[in-house]
Amino acid sequence: MIEGEKNIEKIHLFPTLVMVCKNFLSNQQSEDIKNFCLLQKTKPYKNAFDGSATSTWTSKSKFIEVLEKEICTLDKLSKNIQSFIDEYSDEFNLRELSIANSWFNIQNKQSVLNRHVHELSVLSGAIFINVDDDSSELVLESPNLYSHYKSFSPIDYHSMSDIFVIKPEVGMLVLFPSWIVHSSFYQENNTENRIVISFNVELSDLKK
Numbered sequence: 001m002i003e004g005e006k007n008i009e010k011i012h013l014f015p016t017l018v019m020v021c022k023n024f025l026s027n028q029q030s031e032d033i034k035n036f037c038l039l040q041k042t043k044p045y046k047n048a049f050d051g052s053a054t055s056t057w058t059s060k061s062k063f064i065e066v067l068e069k070e071i072c073t074l075d076k077l078s079k080n081i082q083s084f085i086d087e088y089s090d091e092f093n094l095r096e097l098s099i100a101n102s103w104f105n106i107q108n109k110q111s112v113l114n115r116h117v118h119e120l121s122v123l124s125g126a127i128f129i130n131v132d133d134d135s136s137e138l139v140l141e142s143p144n145l146y147s148h149y150k151s152f153s154p155i156d157y158h159s160m161s162d163i164f165v166i167k168p169e170v171g172m173l174v175l176f177p178s179w180i181v182h183s184s185f186y187q188e189n190n191t192e193n194r195i196v197i198s199f200n201v202e203l204s205d206l207k208k
């Protein structure tokens with residue numbers, strides 16, 4: 001570089017990548033999963049929800065593997081999710097990532113998904129199985145505590161927004177950093193049996 005020449009560096013500081021895939025599952029696959037979930041034993045999950053909701057969450061649960069074994073049309077489910085995770089990690093040259101645990105939640109009418117983060121995890125994912133227009137939305141909150149001080153409010157300028165609202169669709173997969181505070185933002189769900197598969201993603205070499 002010539003001495004004194006201007007040198008412009010563009011730094012995208014503290015980036016937050018959220019990946020959304022519509023129709024990650026077909027309607028038939030979602031229907032099969034829904035029917036399977038409704039036959040499973042679940043437990044009330046008081047920390048995560050207000051109102052009536054149950055879950056199969058444990059730190060070791062492997063629901064995605066169960067689905068692969070039990071439903072023949074889902075034999076490539078882990079592989080397809082892993083490809084999606086790899087696409088995310090390639091974006092940031094992250095180390096290899098893989099699914100740590102997976103479970104599902106069932107919310108009844110008037111239940112609320114409380115604000116939370118997924119601790120001890122790198123990425124988290126949600127696959128919407130049984131949702132409709134009455135279902136509560138998934139709201140991701142800006143990690144910037146001061147973003148509401150801005151003097152402009154561009155609704156669709158995601159990186160400068162306070163919140164980002166995802167309207168769930170059957171078969172949609174959402175992948176986001178586990179530190180993002182997310183919830184239904186006090187909105188009540190009005191779908192009977194709103195079913196979502198969730199999973200956490202960790203560094204693969206932690207498993208070795």
Ligand SMILES: [Fe+2]
Pocket residue numbers: 116117118124182198
């Ligand atoms: Fe969550």
